[in-house]
Amino acid sequence: MNIIISSIDYILNWSRANSLWPLTFATSCCGIEMMQTVASDNDIARFGSEVFRGSPRQADLLICAGTITHKMAPILLRLYQQMPEPKYVIAMGACTCGGGMFAETSYSVIRGIDKIIPVDIYLPMCPPRPEALLDAIRKLQGKIKKESVLTRKDFVNSHKIKLKEECGLLVDGDIYITQLGVNTLQTEAGES
Amino acid sequence: MNWSEFERIFNDCELVGNKIVIQSNLLGVIEFVLKEYPYDMLKEIIATDKGDEGVELTYHLYSVDDEEDxxxxxxxxxxxxxxxxxxxxxxxxxxxxxxxxxxxxxxNENLKRLYMPEDWEGHPLRKDYKEDDKRLEWNDKQS
Amino acid sequence: MTSSLRLNLGPQHPSTHGVLRLLLELDGEKILSCEPEVGYLHRGMEKMAEKMSYIQYLPLVDRIDYLAGFFYSELLCGVVENALEVELPDKVRAIRVMLLELNRISSHLLWIGAFLMDLGAVSPFFYAFREREMILRYFEKLTGQRMMYNYFVFGGVRKDIEYLEDVEEILSILPEKLDDYEKIITENPIFLMRTKGKGILEPKTALNYAITGVNLRASGVDYDYRHSDPLYKGFDFRAVVMDGKDSWTRYKARVLEIKESMNIIHQALVYLKEAGKLEQKLINPLNLKLPEGDYIREIEAPRGLACCYVKSTGEDKPYRLKWRTGSYYSVNLLRELLKGEYLNDAIAIAGSLDIILPEVDK
Incomplete structure (x- = not known):
């Protein structure tokens, strides 16, 4: 079965990997290094990211650049759910990988965004150089080229959102939560 | 500024350097000060928690023409x-x-929370703040 | 009869100010009222200072305004030096002033690129970032980092200054590039139609809302803290005060400030080439205890006046530390400035005030 599918796999993966269009999502200092990567000295357009889309319904890569706080978390979750499949996430900067400089003593920073959404590539440094961001995009392209149409179900399952039950938030299966509050839960019908 | 007139009207105040410490009637003091001397802008309001006595508020006034704080x-x-x-x-x-x-x-008609989410419990910068909001349990769980 | 439309200019939008949320109420395309909401980037910098000593807190301070990292480092070092009554030698002052003015130029260049991208012109964004890259490469050769420098310490600087020929090259290339930008931007008819006469800020309103910096000087009030700052003693410059009060005047004032900064850097370079070796007395940062009392230090940052207030009770951690920043009060001004304008003009006016969100949500 694999022999028949392999050329379809090759074409699909090649076309997805070489035209990743990111979403403009920059919260903090890492956003300036992302802008510096778009400018003319280090050009991201030669790797396929020709434009940065403004709306999440037209993008397929989310580069999360900047610190995420408790007030911003429901908005990040809502943006991730609005993106169509297949979608990928790069966690850029030390604050998104595990809390960064604020991990010991701050009262309002989330220690790493992989507690909320599933992450594909982690990129530490504070802030990462433009060459480091280009290296992360190359590694993501290598990861995409190893996928296959037959393992599509595993891919979708591993990219579903699983939040912690003990923290009073959410559920499993097909129901996704979009409003994170302490006492009220509002659920929406999920798309699988 | 005319200090003797000021101390005659508001008699429970103290002057230390260029800082006035008062006990009550804040609006009356500010209106008197603005009438006597043209302070233009209020640069900031500084709040410090002093434990049992309460919170100390400091108003920082400045005049552009004469460069005085x-x-x-x-x-x-x-x-x-x-x-x-x-x-x-x-x-x-x-x-x-x-x-x-x-x-x-x-x-103040628009009094609402500025930095923290609307349903956060507690006031963070007080000295006796215990971190007891439910969302802070995320910090200890494995991802 | 007709009800108004409520529009949410949400925290994620493709302009470069950060995470600012505006709740607008519209009647057709005219704005009836505007309510800004902040706090999506509040990291708790002031509470963290009460749990750390002064030298542990120093690397964190660059992240308050990432485009002007040297200014906030200088504020914290200045408070400690005021408290212990330490005088800086002349060569240290010249090094600090030269690096501060280079940082001001790079911050204003990024503002030019971002403001014109908000209006729809994409080419100046690439030109401005090309010049900014030259300045960042010099900082990387000197301090090892492109954005968060951590180069000033209590009492002086970490090591002597080097590679002065790179600064000369920057000063020789920049003036003709600035003239190129002025030829295509300043008298452009579309730019004039979108910015002249829009967003008028009267001087009395500006003082009542505690606005400082370029926004105040473009309305006619002459207030520049650098003239009474002990760090700038001996340098000869003049403040840029203009009389137009609208968005076009704020753009022109920032371009003229870049030229004044180049003048100050030239004076510092002439001094540094003849000065001898660096001799400084650093304050020992381990177990550093400030005497009891309140200390304050102010500086003229690119976005307004910035202050740091420290209250100490004699221990090695501060009892209370507070920051005052320039963009905090500009966000408050948007409530009044955007009433009665059209929606397209609102984006241009909010961009011309130069707001950066980490300064608002410390």
Whole structure:
């Protein structure tokens, strides 16, 4: 079965990997290094990211650049759910990988965004150089080229959102939560 | 400024350097000071938690023509009058102090939390703040 | 009869100010009222200072305004030096002033690129970032980092200054590039139609809302803290005060400030080439205890006046530390400035005030 599918796999993966269009999502200092990567000295357009889309319904890569706080978390979750499949996430900067400089003593920073959404590539440094961001995009392209149409179900399952039950938030299966509050839960019908 | 006239009218105040410490009647003092001497802008309002005595608020006034600073300081427990009728920049400062310290300002129509989410429990910058909101349990769980 | 439309200009939008949320109420395309909401980037910098000593807190301070990292480092070092009554030698002052003015130029260049991208012109974004890259490469050769420098310490600087020929090259290339930008931007008819006469800020309103910096000087009030700052003693410059009060005047004032900064850097370079070796007395940062009392230090940052207030009770951690920043009061001003304008003009006016969100949500 694999022999028949392999050329379809090759074409699909090649076309997805070489035209990743990111979403403009920059919260903090890492956003300036992302802008510096778009400018003319280090050009991201030669790797396929020709434009940065403004709306999440037209993008397929989310580069999360900047610190995420408790007030911003429901908005990040809502943006991730609005993106169509297949979608990928790069966690850029030390604050998104595990809390960064604020991990010991701050009262309002989330220690790493992989507690909320599933992450594909982690990129530490504070802030990462433009060459480091280009290296992360190359590694993501290598990861995409190893996928296959037959393992599509595993891919979708591993990219579903699983939040912690003990923290009073959410559920499993097909129901996704979009409003994170302490006492009220509002659920929406999920798309699988 | 005319200090002898000032001390005659408001007799429970002290002068230390260029800082005045008063006990009550904040609006009256500010209106008197603005009539005597043209202070133009209120640069900031600084709040410090002093434990059992309450929260000390310091108002930092400045005059552009003569380049002079003045500090007026008062200690409150729960509520105080708002100065948004005189200086409009105080709206943002007073919302921040209500959010982080819990002091209410009478006369400010837009009083709401500025930095923390609307349903957060507690006032973070107080010295006796215990981190007991439910969302803070995320910090210990494995991802 | 007709009800108004409520529009949410949400925290994620493709302009470069950060995470600012505006709740607008519209009647057709005219704005009836505007309510800004902040706090999506509040990291708790002031509470963290009460749990750390002064030298542990120093690397964190660059992240308050990432485009002007040297200014906030200088504020914290200045407070400690004021408290212990330490005088800086002349060579240290010249090094600090030269690096501060280079940082001001790079911050204004990024503002030019971002403001014109908000209006729809994409080419100046690439030109401005090309010049900014030259300045960042010099900082990387000197301090090892492109954005968060951590180069000033209590009492002086970490090591002697080097590679002065790179600064000369920057000063020789920049003037003709600035003239190129002025030829295509300043008298452009579309730019004039979108910015002249829009967003008028009267001087009395500006003082009542506690606005400082370029926004105040473009309305006619002459207030520049650098003239009474002990760090700038001996340098000869003049403040840029203009009389137009609208968005076009704020753009022109920032371009003229870049030229004044180049003048100050030239004076510092002439001094540094003849000065001898660096001799400084650093304050020992381990177990550093400030005497009891209140200390304050102010500086003229690119976005307004910035202050740091420290209250100490004699221990090695501060009892209370507070920051005052320039953009905090500009966000408050948007409530009044956007009433009665059309929606397209609102984006241009909010961009011309130069707001950066980490300064608002410390």
């Amino acid at each position: 003045l500090f007026i300081s008062i200690t409150v427990k729960d509520e105080i009058e708002s100065v948004t009728g005189i200086f409009k920049s105080a709206e943002a400062d007073e919302n921040e102090i209500y959010d982080l310290f819990g002091i209410k300002f009478i006369g």
